[in-house]
Amino acid sequence: MTTNSHTILLVEDDHNDVLLIKRAFQKVKIANPIIVLNDGEQAISYLAGREPYIERPLPVLILLDLKLPRKSGHEVLEWLRQQQKLRRLPVVVLTASCESSDINRAYDLGANSYLVKPVTFDALVEMVKTLNLYWLIFNKTAEVGND
Amino acid sequence: MKDEQKSREELLKELIELRRAVVTNDSEQRLREEYSKVKQNEQKYRDCFENSSEAIFIHDLNGRIIDVNQKTLTLFGYGKSEINMISMSELVNTTEETKYRNALETLMSDGAATFEIDLKRKNGEPFPAEVSASTFAVGGEKVIQGIVRNISERRRAEEEFRKYRKHLEAFVAQRTDQLEAANKELESFAYSVSHDLRAPLRAMEGFANALLEDYAERLDEVGKDYARRVVSAAQHMDILIQDLLAYSRLSRAALKPGAVSLDSVLGEVMHQLSSDIQNVDAQIRVERPLPEVMGDHATLVQVLSNLLSNAIKFVEPGVKPRVSIWAEEMNGKVRLWVEDTGIGIPPEYHDRIFRIFERLQSAEAYPGTGVGLAIVKKGLERMGGRAGVNSTPGSGSKFWVELRMKGF
Numbered sequence: 001m002t003t004n005s006h007t008i009l010l011v012e013d014d015h016n017d018v019l020l021i022k023r024a025f026q027k028v029k030i031a032n033p034i035i036v037l038n039d040g041e042q043a044i045s046y047l048a049g050r051e052p053y054i055e056r057p058l059p060v061l062i063l064l065d066l067k068l069p070r071k072s073g074h075e076v077l078e079w080l081r082q083q084q085k086l087r088r089l090p091v092v093v094l095t096a097s098c099e100s101s102d103i104n105r106a107y108d109l110g111a112n113s114y115l116v117k118p119v120t121f122d123a124l125v126e127m128v129k130t131l132n133l134y135w136l137i138f139n140k141t142a143e144v145g146n147d
Numbered sequence: 148m149k150d151e152q153k154s155r156e157e158l159l160k161e162l163i164e165l166r167r168a169v170v171t172n173d174s175e176q177r178l179r180e181e182y183s184k185v186k187q188n189e190q191k192y193r194d195c196f197e198n199s200s201e202a203i204f205i206h207d208l209n210g211r212i213i214d215v216n217q218k219t220l221t222l223f224g225y226g227k228s229e230i231n232m233i234s235m236s237e238l239v240n241t242t243e244e245t246k247y248r249n250a251l252e253t254l255m256s257d258g259a260a261t262f263e264i265d266l267k268r269k270n271g272e273p274f275p276a277e278v279s280a281s282t283f284a285v286g287g288e289k290v291i292q293g294i295v296r297n298i299s300e301r302r303r304a305e306e307e308f309r310k311y312r313k314h315l316e317a318f319v320a321q322r323t324d325q326l327e328a329a330n331k332e333l334e335s336f337a338y339s340v341s342h343d344l345r346a347p348l349r350a351m352e353g354f355a356n357a358l359l360e361d362y363a364e365r366l367d368e369v370g371k372d373y374a375r376r377v378v379s380a381a382q383h384m385d386i387l388i389q390d391l392l393a394y395s396r397l398s399r400a401a402l403k404p405g406a407v408s409l410d411s412v413l414g415e416v417m418h419q420l421s422s423d424i425q426n427v428d429a430q431i432r433v434e435r436p437l438p439e440v441m442g443d444h445a446t447l448v449q450v451l452s453n454l455l456s457n458a459i460k461f462v463e464p465g466v467k468p469r470v471s472i473w474a475e476e477m478n479g480k481v482r483l484w485v486e487d488t489g490i491g492i493p494p495e496y497h498d499r500i501f502r503i504f505e506r507l508q509s510a511e512a513y514p515g516t517g518v519g520l521a522i523v524k525k526g527l528e529r530m531g532g533r534a535g536v537n538s539t540p541g542s543g544s545k546f547w548v549e550l551r552m553k554g555f
Contacts, residue, residue: 016350023357067342096342096349119348119385120378121356 005057006032008136011043011076012065012094020121021063021094024128032060032136040071044079047086058144059089061135064111066095066102074105081110088142092135202295210235213290222297224269240265240273250278254291258282263298275302330399337395344388352381383514390518393449394503397525402443404530406553409437409474409483412444416451420459427468429459434473439553440481442530450526450534451485453519454546458487461513461544479555484547491540501534523548 008030012018018036025034035056037043043064046053062080066073073093081087092113093106103114115131118124196203202219206212215230223230223238239247243265254260259281266276280293355377358366366374413433417424424431440447459468471486492500492507499505503521527534527548538544 014346014350016353017346020349020353023353096345117345117349119345119352120382121353124349124353 005060006136007057007059008032008034009043009046009059009062010034010036011038011040011062011068011073012036013038013068014065017065017117020124021128024121024124027125028129028132030128030132030136035059039069040073040076042070043068043076044071047080047083047089058086060141062089062091063094064091066093066097066106074102074109077106077109077111085145088144090135090139090141092131203292204235204295205290205292206235207288207290219295222268222295223266229269238266240267254280254282266295274299333395334399337392337399340388340392345385348381348385348388352378352385355381383510383516387516387518390516390522394518394522394525397446397449397522397529402446402529404441404443406439407442407444407447408439409447409481410435412447412451413437413472415448416455419448419452420456423456424459427459427462429468429470431455431459431470431472434471437472437474437483438476438481440483440550441553441555442532442550446526446530450523450548451483453523454485454548457519458485458489458544458546460515461487461489461508463490476552479552480549481552482547482549484545486543486545488543491542491544492536492538493540494538497536497538500536 010018010021012021022034025032035046037046043062045051046056047058049056064073064076068076071079073095077091077093080089080091087110090112091110092115093111094115094117095102096117097103098116106114113135115127118127196214197216199216199218202216202222204212204215204219211234212230220227220230225233236244236247246262246264250260250262250264253262259279261277261279263275263277265273267273275298277296277298278293279296280291282289282291284290355374358374359371359378363371417431423429455470455472458470462468466488469488471484473484475482475484496507500507501520501524504517505520506515506517508515523534523546527550530550532548532550534546534548536544536546
């Protein structure tokens with residue numbers, strides 16, 4: 001298990017959104033490597049370190065969409081918070097839904113933040129800029145992988 | 148003379164006797180007449196009794212039947228001679244004995260009683276009945292007289308009514324379930340609108356933007372204009388979807404009505420719109436303190452936000468918007484006014500502007516979706532209030548919303 005990495009895990013099934021989010025990261029000049037996973041099951045396999053992700057680095061931050069194939073973001077979040085060694089990983093929900101039921105459920109399941117994807121690219125760049133400042137620069141992360 | 152005198156005495160005697168005879172005869176005649184009158188009366192009462200459409204019975208305190216009328220005989224299926232042989236208790240259905248005893252006790256203590264009980268015919272067939280009875284004395288002896296009504300029809304009607312009501316309840320429950328299901332479906336529809344329809348919009352906007360930035364030198368002005376149009380159309384559609392969602396949420400959401408301070412609502416709205424207000428350098432004058440009304444805070448914020456953003460938007464180009472906001476109280480109601488110095492609205496459109504997607508101005512001159520005032524109207528409807536406008540073109544508009552005052 002590689003700890004202390006700078007990897008950002010992006011769990012997102014929409015390829016356009018993946019491209020745009022990556023582009024926004026470039027614009028903001030965030031150097032952290034981004035690993036993209038396209039469904040909830042992949043995300044769980046990756047985090048659990050199962051095949052084919054045995055040698056995976058643990059992410060410093062998870063950007064999690066809610067509406068995902070196979071397993072929803074809510075399910076991933078619920079699973080993650082039950083894992084003794086992973087439960088402190090910071091999760092920022094990044095989704096299109098602004099329904100209060102989705103927002104409440106995400107926080108109930110232990111999300112650290114909830115962001116709604118903006119339609120305009122400029123707004124997305126603004127959001128990623130703030131995300132970088134808050135979660136990657138200022139925020140102190142907890143120890144992961146220890147009890 | 149003596150003869151004459153004698154005959155005179157005799158005459159007198161005769162006269163008295165004659166008169167006595169006449170009197171006797173007279174009273175006898177009268178007696179006879181009286182008697183026949185009494186008989187006639189008796190017959191009249193007897194006829195009334197016999198021919199009554201109600202079944203009437205009279206029995207003594209031991210339940211021995213003294214008299215019943217024809218209707219009673221028909222009802223129970225007995226002959227006149229037979230019924231005099233039986234006691235009242237034989238007419239009561241065996242399952243109802245305790246009930247009958249209790250009813251008799253009430254009757255004896257109160258002097259009258261009305262009760263429903265199952266009786267039985269001579270052939271043993273039971274039928275539901277309503278009995279109204281009272282006690283009275285005949286020649287010093289207490290007897291019970293009453294009326295029996297067969298209420299089978301009424302029972303059937305009641306049963307029918309019960310069945311209908313049950314059916315109706317089941318029907319209403321089923322419809323409620325259907326409506327709830329439809330509502331759920333609508334919610335998931337709204338969800339997919341918010342989630343799935345906006346994803347392609349992000350792609351359109353994002354990649355048209357990428358074209359403008361990354362391929363700027365390879366696009367001529369026309370190409371750039373096209374890309375910019377894609378960007379602004381995507382942005383407009385996003386606002387449209389958001390407004391529609393807000394409108395549909397307003398129609399469905401459960402409101403939490405209570406006392407709401409218009410001052411705090413307006414404070415929140417001014418904060419929300421602060422950058423718009425600064426951009427157009429709008430002057431907004433509020434006559435504080437504004438009163439408290441009965442409504443839902445979040446809905447009122449939505450309503451006032453739409454009214455205020457309209458007030459600063461619809462002005463002649465180059466004109467600085469000036470808005471006055473004040474409240475009026477009357478008859479337990481509060482009317483909040485939002486007056487602007489804008490372009491105004493012709494009277495024939497005063498109703499139409501509150502309908503969804505109705506627009507009076509081109510999107511180029513005044514951007515918008517035509518949902519704002521529909522939200523105002525729907526919001527007020529949901530809170531039990533009203534909204535309206537006074538306006539003439541060229542001299543501004545006065546929009547108002549009316550709600551119950553706090554405590555009313």
